[in-house]
Amino acid sequence: MKNVAxxxxxxxxxxxxxxxxxxVVTVAxxxxxALSELCGHSIKLSGCGRTDAGVHAExxxxxxxxxxxxxxxxxxxxxxxxxxxDIAVHDAIYVDDDFDANLSCIKKEYTYRIINTRIHDPFYxxxxxxxxxxxxxxxxxxxxxxxxxxxxxxxVRSVGTETKTTVRTVFWYDIEQAGNVIELRVCADGFLYNxxxxxxxxxxYVSEGKIAPHNLPSLLAGKDRRLTGPTVPPDGLYxxxxxxxGRAGEMLK
Numbered sequence: 151m152k153n154v155a156x157x158x159x160x161x162x163x164x165x166x167x168x169x170x171x172x173x174v175v176t177v178a179x180x181x182x183x184a185l186s187e188l189c190g191h192s193i194k195l196s197g198c199g200r201t202d203a204g205v206h207a208e209x210x211x212x213x214x215x216x217x218x219x220x221x222x223x224x225x226x227x228x229x230x231x232x233x234x235x236d237i238a239v240h241d242a243i244y245v246d247d248d249f250d251a252n253l254s255c256i257k258k259e260y261t262y263r264i265i266n267t268r269i270h271d272p273f274y275x276x277x278x279x280x281x282x283x284x285x286x287x288x289x290x291x292x293x294x295x296x297x298x299x300x301x302x303x304x305x306v307r308s309v310g311t312e313t314k315t316t317v318r319t320v321f322w323y324d325i326e327q328a329g330n331v332i333e334l335r336v337c338a339d340g341f342l343y344n345x346x347x348x349x350x351x352x353x354x355y356v357s358e359g360k361i362a363p364h365n366l367p368s369l370l371a372g373k374d375r376r377l378t379g380p381t382v383p384p385d386g387l388y389x390x391x392x393x394x395x396g397r398a399g400e401m402l403k
Contacts, residue, residue, distance in 0.1 A: 184232035189218040204384035259391035279386035296366035307342035351379030
């Protein structure tokens with residue numbers, strides 16, 4: 151059996167997240183069905199993380215074991231004919247047997263996109279969070295800097311997936327504005343359930359004057375989810391960068 155890693159992108163609007171579920175359509179379920187048909191045997195994918203319903207991925211990595219003799223360079227062309235237009239496989243390579251897209255991932259970057267206009271833009275529907283209020287970008291930047299570093303992020307996560315620790319390291323949190331589109335980019339060694347979206351909600355509370363930027367450290371130290379901002383909708387969230395060592399890392403550059 152060979153271990154194949156894939157570089158994938160998808161629009162998550164029509165899917166109930168990445169993870170396979172019995173009664174709803176998911177990204178992994180759609181890919182596994184197509185790969186199983188292509189390879190001639192049942193395929194089980196290991197993905198780099200669980201994106202929620204409605205969340206998108208500009209870059210995503212998954213791997214699977216197969217006895218198929220299809221050459222890796224042919225996989226994207228072969229598999230994409232079996233996939234809907236909102237999922238695409240861009241590259242495929244053989245990787246070491248012990249490679250696992252989830253366990254081998256070093257760090258990830260998520261980007262949250264906000265369309266900041268008084269009237270909603272139909273071309274961003276399902277692809278960005280419509281936020282009509284004026285944003286205090288400088289206050290958001292000041293507050294976001296407090297997320298950087300190694301902290302306990304229990305105050306900005308939803309109860310859901312069990313985890314051994316709620317401590318994570320955030321390497322950067324950058325805010326960029328291009329016209330009416332604001333992008334909030336956060337890179338970390340791992341993310342808790344809804345952490346990226348709760349961080350954005352907390353920064354919006356800062357913009358609204360409900361939380362002072364300098365209060366972020368004490369809110370994190372307090373670990374009380376009730377005192378931070380809401381979990382913003384999923385449609386503005388994108389997985390935008392992944393880091394691996396070895397051949398998978400080269401594929402994802």
